[in-house]
Each structure stands twice: as structure tokens, then as C-alpha cells.
Amino acid sequence: MITRKIFFVLTVLFLCSFHGMAQGNIPKKEQSKKGPFFSNVTYTGEDEIYKNNPLKPDEFYTPILQGCYPDPAITRKGSDYYMVCSSFAMFPGVPIFHSKDLVNWTDLGGVLNNIDEFNPHDTGISQGVYAPGITYNPHNDTFYMIVTAFSGGLGNIIVKTKDPMKGWGSPIKLGFDGIDPCIFFDDDGKGYVVHNDAPDKGKDLYQGHRVIKVWEYDVMNDKVIPGTDKIIVDGGVDLSKKPIWIEAPHLYKKDGRYYLMCAEGGTGGNHSEVVFVSDSPKGPFKPSSSNPILTQRYFPKDRAQKVDWAGHADLIQGPDDKYYGVFLGVRPNDKDRVNTGRETFILPVDWSGVFPVFENGLVPLEPKLKMPQGVTENKTGKDGFFPNGNFTFIENFNSKKLDYRWIGLRGPRENFISITKKGLQINPFNVNIKELKPTSTLFYRQQHNTFSFTATLDYNPSSEKELAGIVNLQNERFNYVFGVTKKGKDTYILLQRTESGQSKIIASAKIDNIKNIRLQVKAAGDSYEYSYALNGADFVNLGTAVSGDILSTNAAGGFTGALIGLYATTANDAQPQ
Template sequence: MIRPSLIALCLLVAGTAQARAPLRPASDRPDAPKAAFDWFEYTGADPSDAAFKPTSAQYANPILKGTYPDPAVMRVGQDFYLASSTFAWFPGLPVFHSTDLVHWNQIGNAIDRPGMLDFKRLGLSRAVFAPTLSHRDGLFYILNTCVDCGGNFLITAKDPKGPWSDPVWLPAVAGIDPYLFFDDDGGALIVFNGEPPGKPEYSGHRAIWAIGYDARTQKTIGEPKLLLDKGVNPAAKPIWPEGPHILKKDGWYYLVAAEGGTAEGHSQVVLRSKSALGPYAPYTHNPILTQRGLPKNRPLPITSAGHATLVDTPDGKWWATFLAVRPYGDDLYNTGRETFLLPVEWKDGWPIILEDGRTIPYVHAKPDLPATAPAPPPTAGAFTVREEFDGQALPLSWVTLRIPQQRWWRLESGKLVLTARPETIGGMTQPSFWGRRQQHINASASTLMRFDPAKAGDKAGMVAVQNDDHFFFLGLTRDASGQAKIVLERRAGSGDPVDGVQVASAPVAPKAGAPVWLKITARGGLYDFAYALAPGRWTTLKAGEDGTILSTKKAGGFVGALLGVYAHEGLADPGQDR
């Protein structure tokens, strides 16, 4: 692959935490409308936070609230590292560090510059799927799948903070969820989910394969070998054996994988063999983790648990990170697939995360490990986070849609300034948007904005978005008559206009450059939208909007909701085709 030029490299990273080079101009049109945001505050508290308060000797699940799915964990010495999926958000594949497995500092994003990958006009639940982490001889590896944008690849770094290398593509690894296993003898295998041998017998019939890998040449060796067809009980026609990992303990090779799809039937299973290439025999009492089959009316349910990664601690204990969800209704959740942590118990040579029929606890005793330093920003329990935009970079946790090819934002005098462009939030493009995850079922986000819409269709404000077809916009615009308005727009499916349908509006007459306060509040499946023209004098524009349109069940895909800021330039000619 051709390495990006210095110019392409600096377009994105200079304005995130990896800033290294002078910025190019934020817009090719200096007269384009600009929206300035003084700060952005997020706060959230869930019923489980009040019902299950951890003591000083306990931690709270999930350990990473909000959409941090497919968590892969790895230990190097005393340090633990974790990466998760980001699909078509950018920067992609966040990398975290911890020493206690509970508190995690985000130290980088593995996909952090244009030229590494091309997300094109992919849906937000395509692109980079589940990453996996490996380490050998001072080099860190991430293996990943860019779905519909290149296939399987590996990237490497000497420091997990980055920079990570350009992708090395793995054409012989045909499938998803690749993981690089290094054996004690120096050999290496890539295990992955792929098509079954022969013709699939039913929907969801998949297999797990392994192929040799040469770390010196960064190439695969030989032909793939089948490790598991269908799943641990082929007669039951199991679906989607995926997320495979191999670990070695006490002379046994353990093949640990998810089964049952990522919805409520999700589970984790394990097999073992005396050889890395099998044959693998399944554990008699699989699954080793699941929440399927539990009463649907149980209070504060946690569901869809699976896609686990096992890791040992320096004192010989074992733990697992995995994804699960916290619905507020019948499989309705807007927070996406979150990261949970539980200990692993070994029984008769088999790892057990949670015996079948037991519910995932919201609080659990902490691992006996040294505290993570410096203390990370909160990611569990109830919390408030305020971003003042007074640093040199946006927080590493902030993301945008797809991969920008030019700088349309800047941090200036304690403000985040967005250049409004014709690219729209619903247009399968790369709009002027930055946001952060909704991390609680009950949450609110607010900001102070200064924006002067010059013409009809110019608008800026806040967005709650799940994908291009499902979002809310709350902000300031100007209608065809020249009237400035605060509007609420909603897109609840591909049948709605690209910009959404206006569901509420209020005429306003702010002075040019005067501040406007905006606030979005989530109450489970209900969302409220408010504005103010003076500090603290909130006016509710619309309350009780159907926020279930941001749920995975209705919007589809694998991502959760984002809350953020957005600017859009209306077309000079209203009849012009977008």
C-alpha cells in the first residue's frame, strides 16, 4: 500500500491528540458559515447506579459504558491493553491502558489518519469490526477486518499509543475477526471466522479456521486449516462461531469463541486440544458465558453477553472482558454494546466466566492489582464530563462519521469551531460533526453555541445520531423568509428526507454572535430538546420524542448513539441537487 504523504498525514492528526504538523486551512472557502462551541457537557446516571453502588473494594459493570463493543484485552508485564470496535467512526479502534483491569485510560486510536483505510460511503455499522491485540518481541499487533473496505489486515506499533503502521493486508485470511496467536516455540497462527467447508447448510452456518503466520515477512504460510465447523453442538445448528482466540495453559490449547449471534442469543464457548491445530473437543458444560434463557421481566436486565477475551494477571488469576447490553425495554438500548469485566474460574481444566443461568452482576470484587495511574476519566457509574475546548486537541474519545479528507474544524480561543459544509448528517458522506458516546440510559448533553446562519438552510447545533437514517438535530437555522428559528428535526428511517423532518420550531431573534444554549436529554426511550437565549432560562422545544429510533432494534447495525455538535451549509440554489 502507498504510504500517505506528509500533507495527508497532517490533515487529521493535527487537531487530535497526535498533532505533529501545521494545520492546512479549515476550509477552501473562507466565507463559509462557522459555528463556535464554547463547551460541551455530558452527564448521566442510570437506575443501576443507584441500586448497585460499589464499595471501595468493588467495581461497577460495565467498566466502559456506552458503545465499546468487541473488547479485546491483553497483558504485557504489569500493563493491560484493550481495544474495541468503531465500525465507520473515526478515529477508529481506540486503545486503552490499565494496571487494575477496572479503570482505563484511552491512550490512542489505532486508525488515526487518512490513507490508512478508506471508509467510502459505507454505513456506520460497516468498516472496522472486532480488533484483536497481540504482542511479541517488543512489537504490538492489531488484527482487524475492514468490512466492505479491503478485508483483513494487521497493523503494528512499538508503543500502543501509536503511531500504528499502515495496514498489511492478509488476502489468505478470508472472513472476519482474525486473531494472532504466538506459541511458546515461536510459531504463530492467525485464527478467524470464515465460510464453512462446502456449501452452507443453513443461515449463520460458519466455521473457524487457522493459518500459519511468519512475523518476519508479515505474511501467512500455507493453507487454512479447519478448527471448528458450525459450533460446539453441530446437531443444534449453532450460528456465527466468531471472535476466536487461542490461549495456552498447562499444556492445553484452548479455543475460545462466541456463538449465537450478537443479540439475545449471544454466548461464549470453549474447546481444547493438545495441538494448536486441533482436533478440538468442546467443554461438556458450554456455554461458559451467556444471558439467554433468563426471565425477560427480570429487573435491570443485562443481555446479549459474549465476544469475550481471557487474560491472566501477574499473580496467576484470570479475568475476561466481554460485550453485553443494558436494555430499557424489549431489547431496546441506545447505549450500544458495552464492555464488562468478570473473573474466570478454572474447573477441572476448563475456564468458566459465569455458570449458565446466573445473571451478570453490576458490582463485583476488584482484582487485587495496583491502581491505574494517572486516574482515568470516569467510564463507569454515574458521572459528569465537561469539555472546555481549551486544549490543543479534542479528547481521544471524540469521533466523527467516516474519514475526513480536509480540516473543517479548529480549536481556537477555548472554542471548537466547525466550518459548515454542504455534506449532511444523513447523506452517507463525511459531515461537519464531532461527538461522543451516549454512555447512560438516562443522560443529558448541553452546549453553548454562537452561529449566524447567513442564508436559508444554514444550520448548526446538536445532534443525537445512531446512523445516517436515524438521528435528531436541534439547532439554529434560517428559513426561506429569512426568519431565524430554533428547530428540531428527526430522521426515523430511509424514507424520510435526508435532512430529516421538522417536528418543532420556535422563531428567535438572537443578535449576531450572541450565544444560544442547547440541551438534549435522554430518558430511556424518550428524548427532550430544549434551548435558552440567556443562561439557565431553558425553554422546552419538544419533550417526550420517540428516542427508540436510536436503538439498535429499530435503527439496526452494531453501534450506539452519539451526542455531538454539527454544522451544515445550505445550498445557494435551493433547487440544486445535493
């Protein structure tokens, strides 16, 4: 099980010297003539669960966001829905999506896209920023995104906008510790912030003992009001049972009463969602007798079509006025390993009684749902809407505006890429993929357990310190590098495996006439194969299939899913055998 890692002392970090542009049009700038060119990139997902569960006209798939899009939070203004997720050290921070119907989503990029204001340049991949909340305040027609940032000494911050389509304001630091903040606005316009925190000093009872706090919020001055903080949940539903990691709180108001919904049990196999009720936003809060209202922890580990770790949820009224809940879950591969990370799922919620209950949230989750009443068309993967299920994503790098699914790590992608007539050129940093620094790698999330990723590489390295190719990365200490480099006067292709920070060469081959080499990684569950093709010939495997174990959170720990990157470096340490 993964437990929630938290740092209470946030180190003030100096901002790195380079400055990136906000996401959007790729800037024209001089690039190294030695920088590699990538073109004709194709990602294809082929999971059996989608082949075995074709959609009917009135159905859609869940998860709605596949791959590493965890910790979803959602809000609504009129017919517009906005949803945010965690991004950790990926850049830009806090991905945000828009929908009119909860089925078809448009990727708007990231909320925190100014490197001068949010800079995760030397943090581990599972730090950076996580567990956001997003709330629309009708009293001042303003959207608020509140989140914990583990970089630059930011701590808990809030940003605002009148229109999420047009960007967000600068981060405002908030004066409290803990994680997972969420902001709530009452009918009278008063604001409240709830969050996870440690128990009062000296009152820790066991490992994983946490509390939920509430603060009154000064809406005019955007700060919590000193002295108003209060613990409203101690430990969880039943302190005598030593519940762990009560977190991810959200406040709601329905029929004059206040509801507090939280995750409980840790972000792993015991994860769940629980709910409390009160007559005041400051408590006391009474737990539902039917908790948990969502979990997958009660079922056999070897069940088919397994979805696990369900929790960390948020509620919203859908276009049919029915309630829906978005939440995270995982879909392990054939070895029960989690490579695709924690994804965003959705379920209808029955709130006809006192407490909300996720419909079918206490039975094994199914891969598809009925669309909300009144929604007539599933357009996922078409007309600019985010895809789900099995799909193919083709990138020729011939558009001036790069798809938002391409991201940087610890810094903006715009700092090392250019769009040229030959494709995407990467200006390599003198940084290895294993370093805690911004890396010159353009990343795409692994979104399926069975997939292929193919790219054409035009590259002529001049020394053993230069390498370009594909990287499969769970984090800086667990990854595969599949690329082209030099040894003496000869050019080689190699596969390097890094586990717990220790690297070894799995296979290598001398190659000639390397112009426009095709590189491919194919995964079938836990089995990953790396192959290459020269001069339009058939693909040749480099070595035998290898295990994807190091690309799982089971082996590597942390909170992210595996990433696939177009990688270039002048700090290569992988040498052919």
C-alpha cells in the same frame, strides 16, 4: 435479534481527496467566518443502577467501557494491559486503552489514525472496521493488532508496534476472507491466525452456518502461509443443533494444551461464549461439556438491572494471576431498546479445572465487582483515567489536545475543527448527516440511558442551507437533528426526526437575539427532550418529549450505539414549519 452482517466481496474504494492529520494537537488553519462556535459542553449520566449500587472502597463498576465499545480484545506485557474494541466507520479506527490493573483505564485514542491508510469515507456506520484482536509476542517483543476492514479494499489486515503508546505501523494486507481474526504465538515462536469464515463452497447447511479456520503464520514476512488453512470448528459446539454464527475466536495455551474460545449464537439475545480444547493448535478441538461458559439468554426478559447479549470475549491473567474475561454486553432502556450500544464488561474467570468458566457468567450480571487482589484504588474518572458509573464530562475546548472521546465519522475530526478563543469552531462541510460521506460533526458516545447533553452555540446562519446544533444519531437513516437555521430573513430552531431515511419536522420556533444560545437534549430511558435557552434565561422545551426508538439498534439495526454530535452543515434540508 441482531445477526452478524458480513460482506465477502470487498469493493475497492478510491481514497477521498482530502487528507487528515493524525489525532493529537488540533491544527491551526483558516476557517469559514460563518462556521459555528461551540463552547461549555456538559455531558452528565444519571442512571438509576449506579445510584442504587454505590461502590465500596474495594469495588469497581462493569461495564468498564460504557457506550459503543464492543468486541473487546486484550493482551498483556508485564504489568501493562492493552485493550482494543470495534469502531466501525468512526474515526480513528480501533480504539485502544491501557491499564496496569484491569480497573483503571487510560484512553490512548485509535490504532488506525492515518486517513491515507484507513479510509471509511463512504461506508455505512456499521461497516468500516470491526472485531479486532490484539496479541503481544514475547519472542520478538512486538504487539500485533489484527482486524477486518470493510473499506478501501483492505480486507483482513495486521499492524505492529513495539510500543502501543507510540503509535502503530502501516496496515499489512492478509490473504484470506472471513472476519474476526485473532493471532496467537506458541511457546516455540510459531504464529497462527484463527478467524470466522463461510463453510467450504457447497457445504452451507443452514442460514448462519459458519466455521472457524486456522492458518499458520509466517512471522518473518507477516503473512499467512498458503495451503495451511484448516477448518477446526464446523458450525459450533453441536452441528446437529444448527448453531449460528460461531465467531470471534481466540486461541490460548495452558498446561500444554490449546484452548479455542468463540462466540456463538449471533450478536443478540442468543449470544454466548463457548470453549474447546485440543492437543494441537490445528485441532481436532473438542467442546466443553459445560458450554456455554457465558451467556444471559436464559433469564426473564423483564428482569431488573438487565444486561443482555453477553459474549464475544477474550481472556487474560490479571495482576493477581487470576484469569479475567472481557466481553460485550448491552444494557437496554425502559422500553427494552438498546441505545447505548454494545459495551465492554469484565468478569473474573475460574480456570482451576480443565476449562475456563466465567464466574457468575451464567446468572444475571451485576453492576459491580471486587477489584483484583492487590489493587487498592479505584481511580476511574480521576487523574486522566476513563470514567464509568455516573459521571459528568465537561468540555470547554480550551486545551490544544482534544479529548480522545471526541471522534469523527468516516474521517478525521481534525479536517473540520479548530480550537479558538471563542471555543470549538466547526468549518461545515457541504454534507448532510444523512449522507454516506465524512460529516462535519464532532461526536461523543451516548454512555447512559439517562443523561443530559448541553452546549452553547454562537451562530448566525445566512441561508436555509446552513444549520448548526446537536444531532443524536444511530446511523445515517435514523437520527434526530436539533439545530438553528434560516427561513427567509428569520432565524429558527427546529427538531427533525429521520426514520428509515424519511425525515419530518417535529417542532420549530422562531427565535431572536440568538448569540450564545444554549441547546440541551435530556433522555430518561426511551424519552428524549430537546430544549433551548436564550440570553441566560431558563430552558424552554421545543415541542414535547419524543421517543428514542430510532436511536436504538432494535429499530435501526447495525452494530453501533447512539452518538451525540456537535453538527454543522451547508447542505441542510430541514425547514421549519
